[in-house]
Amino acid sequence: MLKKDKFSFGSLLRLLRDFSQGNVRALVFAAVAVLVSTVSLAAVSYSLKILLDNYVLPMLAADSRDFQAFYYFLLSLFLLFACGTYSCYFYNLTLINIGLKFLLKLRLRLFTKMQKLSMTYFDRQQVGKIMSMYTNDISSMQNLFTQTIAVIWQNTLQIVFSLCLMFFLSWKLTLFALAFVFFMYIIDQKLGAYSAAYFAQRQKSLTELTGFLEEQLQAIKIIKSYNQTDNCLQKFRDINDKLTDSQIKATVIGQSMAPLISSIGNLQFVLIALIGAFWATNPANGVTIGNLAAFLQLSRSFDQPFAELTYNFNNLIMAAKAGEHIYKLIDTPEENDTGIVELTYTPAKLPAWKIYEPDNQIKVRTIKGKIVVQHLDFAYEPQKEILHDITFTAEPGEKVALVGSTGAGKTTIINLINRFYEVADDKIIYDGIDINTIKKASLRESMSVVLQESHLFSGTIYDNIRFSRPEATLQEIEAAAEQAQADSFIRRLPAGYDTFIDPEATELSGGQIQLLCIARAILADKPLLILDEATSGIDTGTEHLVQKAMNNLMRGKTVLIIAHRLSTIRNCDKILVMDQGSIKEAGNHKQLLDLKGIYYHLWNGTLELD
Numbered sequence: 152m153l154k155k156d157k158f159s160f161g162s163l164l165r166l167l168r169d170f171s172q173g174n175v176r177a178l179v180f181a182a183v184a185v186l187v188s189t190v191s192l193a194a195v196s197y198s199l200k201i202l203l204d205n206y207v208l209p210m211l212a213a214d215s216r217d218f219q220a221f222y223y224f225l226l227s228l229f230l231l232f233a234c235g236t237y238s239c240y241f242y243n244l245t246l247i248n249i250g251l252k253f254l255l256k257l258r259l260r261l262f263t264k265m266q267k268l269s270m271t272y273f274d275r276q277q278v279g280k281i282m283s284m285y286t287n288d289i290s291s292m293q294n295l296f297t298q299t300i301a302v303i304w305q306n307t308l309q310i311v312f313s314l315c316l317m318f319f320l321s322w323k324l325t326l327f328a329l330a331f332v333f334f335m336y337i338i339d340q341k342l343g344a345y346s347a348a349y350f351a352q353r354q355k356s357l358t359e360l361t362g363f364l365e366e367q368l369q370a371i372k373i374i375k376s377y378n379q380t381d382n383c384l385q386k387f388r389d390i391n392d393k394l395t396d397s398q399i400k401a402t403v404i405g406q407s408m409a410p411l412i413s414s415i416g417n418l419q420f421v422l423i424a425l426i427g428a429f430w431a432t433n434p435a436n437g438v439t440i441g442n443l444a445a446f447l448q449l450s451r452s453f454d455q456p457f458a459e460l461t462y463n464f465n466n467l468i469m470a471a472k473a474g475e476h477i478y479k480l481i482d483t484p485e486e487n488d489t490g491i492v493e494l495t496y497t498p499a500k501l502p503a504w505k506i507y508e509p510d511n512q513i514k515v516r517t518i519k520g521k522i523v524v525q526h527l528d529f530a531y532e533p534q535k536e537i538l539h540d541i542t543f544t545a546e547p548g549e550k551v552a553l554v555g556s557t558g559a560g561k562t563t564i565i566n567l568i569n570r571f572y573e574v575a576d577d578k579i580i581y582d583g584i585d586i587n588t589i590k591k592a593s594l595r596e597s598m599s600v601v602l603q604e605s606h607l608f609s610g611t612i613y614d615n616i617r618f619s620r621p622e623a624t625l626q627e628i629e630a631a632a633e634q635a636q637a638d639s640f641i642r643r644l645p646a647g648y649d650t651f652i653d654p655e656a657t658e659l660s661g662g663q664i665q666l667l668c669i670a671r672a673i674l675a676d677k678p679l680l681i682l683d684e685a686t687s688g689i690d691t692g693t694e695h696l697v698q699k700a701m702n703n704l705m706r707g708k709t710v711l712i713i714a715h716r717l718s719t720i721r722n723c724d725k726i727l728v729m730d731q732g733s734i735k736e737a738g739n740h741k742q743l744l745d746l747k748g749i750y751y752h753l754w755n756g757t758l759e760l761d
């Protein structure tokens with residue numbers, strides 16, 4: 152049997168507190184409207200007593216019939232009904248309005264937070280799980296704010312009012328009805344515990360399914376090329392079965408509660424009618440026909456909220472779980488940034504560092520693009536050092552290549568220069584400034600990065616190139632594309648630069664995508680350039696274009712290039728040969744050949760990069 156999931160009461164309270172912030176007036180209005188609606192409906196039930204005892208029965212007994220008072224009574228009954236119905240309409244409208252606006256803000260808060268999280272967070276989180284917060288979790292909360300809160304409040308009021316009126320009508324019949332309610336409560340508790348656990352399991356499986364699908368869609372090419380579709384299908388079947396199983400169990404248990412509770416309610420109704428009718432025959436019992444009719448009606452509106460409360464309690468559990476996921480992300484510490492040096496632009500529009508001197512003087516220094524890495528050690532996880540004592544300098548305008556087998560630590564060095572991960576002070580110096588003192592946004596703005604996996608966004612070609620400098624004019628974008636050797640293929644597209652790119656379904660080749668990314672970097676025109684050389688997806692014709700585009704991009708910049716083929720880096724000023732997190736050899740092509748070490752063997756093909 153499934154264990155009952157821990158109820159995240161803390162997340163629920165926090166969710167409700169956040170929801171009420173700024174909405175107190177609307178919530179008070181909704182609460183009063185629910186109260187009015189519930190009182191009106193309870194009063195309508197109670198009015199049955201007045202209708203029968205004060206009008207119908209006396210009119211049947213007497214010769215003269217006062218219809219006028221009867222009509223007034225019916226009119227007031229109609230007004231009570233209308234009041235109940237419209238109050239219900241108004242509180243629903245209010246809750247939907249503030250509930251949906253709260254979710255809009257919550258999505259925005261999540262997205263804003265996500266942008267501020269460090270790479271370590273994304274290393275540890277499955278993308279699908281994050282996506283599921285925006286879909287499944289937000290949808291669970293939508294039920295909570297637009298329905299569940301009101302229903303729980305309404306049911307509680309309904310139970311209290313009905314109980315008071317029932318006591319007022321006949322305390323003996325009320326005690327009898329309460330015994331049944333206790334019986335229903337026991338059944339409800341037993342079944343409710345099972346269904347709550349399955350509801351929580353259903354939510355978990357749904358998140359798992361979203362995560363799996365996300366992963367599959369991203370890796371569809373690899374799955375097909377390794378012919379793993381059957382294995383993936385089997386995994387999908389397992390997750391899908393688990394989801395359906397918990398869904399069926401949660402729903403069946405949830406649904407079977409309604410007829411069971413309703414049957415007990417019906418039995419209660421019949422027994423109350425029987426006992427009540429028996430007592431009504433003797434006036435000494437204090438039960439009139441009107442009392443009995445109103446009591447029966449009220450006992451109905453007393454039982455029904457119990458069943459609804461159970462169902463809504465499940466919604467509450469799901470929303471609390473969803474809240475737990477969302478607050479976990481919101482509470483994740485943001486990327487730490489103690490940097491104070493900012494990027495600014497000189498009157499000649501050259502990028503420069505804005506440095507605050509100890510005497511509060513501001514100094515502006517043009518960015519030169521000099522990188523010094525000194526005795527850098529690094530570990531992603533404690534006790535698992537990846538980089539050992541890395542030391543090198545890239546002078547302004549120099550091209551420095553990093554070569555080495557896979558896992559040697561090349562990308563890690565780039566990740567650290569970008570401050571995607573934290574390093575100790577004074578290990579990486581940029582234009583004489585410790586990078587830990589440079590604001591992360593400014594540091595990243597000072598460099599262009601062209602990654603191996605080129606990424607396009609949904610939008611036109613103009614939008615895609617403009618991504619690196621949103622304020623660029625159309626002419627500047629086209630000039631960058633020309634430099635990147637992309638202009639001619641773009642102009643051959645049906646809508647030219649206005650061609651809409653759907654990254655999931657683009658017909659552009661790997662090489663063309665690479666050229667667009669180079670155009671983006673050329674447009675950015677940053678003093679420091681980081682290139683992760685593409686290894687695949689480019690045909691020989693395009694490779695020549697990419698090389699030409701790269702040369703245009705690199706002109707006049709400090710470049711750090713992760714190279715996978717030695718042919719492209721022989722003209723670099725420095726080549727760092729890495730192995731297992733250390734620099735084994737350093738020098739230019741000629742010096743390294745003369746050394747007759749690893750590079751020499753790699754160049755002559757007697758050793759291969761693996």
Ligand SMILES: Nc1ncnc2c1ncn2[C@@H]1O[C@H](COP(=O)(O)OP(=O)(O)OP(=O)(O)O)[C@@H](O)[C@H]1O
Nearest residue numbers: 274531532537555556557558559560561562563564
């Ligand atoms: N986010 C991470 N968390 C933990 N370990 C990581 C992380 N990223 C990389 N590593 C590990 O660090 C080591 C160096 O990886 P890195 O990606 O820097 O190598 P690389 O030289 O760029 O390799 P490749 O040429 O294959 O891209 C590898 O052992 C890798 O498993």
